[in-house]
Amino acid sequence: MRAQRKFLKYLYIFLGAAILLILTIFLIPPEAKLTLFGVDLGAPILMFIVLFITFGCLFTFLFANIRRGILASTFITGTLLLRLFGITSIYQIAILFLILLLIEYSFSRNLNHQSKSS
DSSP: OOHHHHTHHHHHHHHHHHHHHHHHHHHSOTTOEEEETTEEEEHHHHHHHHHHHHHHHHHHHHHTOHHHHHHHHHHHHHHHHHHHTTOOOHHHHHHHHHHHHHHHHHHHHHHHHHHHHO
């Protein structure tokens, strides 16, 4: 199966999640308390969860790799969460980026060692 067809479902999920994200931003007030599956969530938490899913599916489709899509989505969502808490220093964003690069490097190195040994 070609990589484009294999990851095409993530494009469809991205489109649905993007519509849900837009509706979340425009229709739910920030101070609202929502109950989802018995758990009380604030509107910003729900927005960040939907934002993570949206970017995760988009980058998974663009990179044709689930792990890299999740890492890129984690970086963008983490950067926006840092901004929400008032941490705007470039050093914290660089540290987050380096941590995610090290995670990617360790996973790719581990996969390379497993494929050479078998």
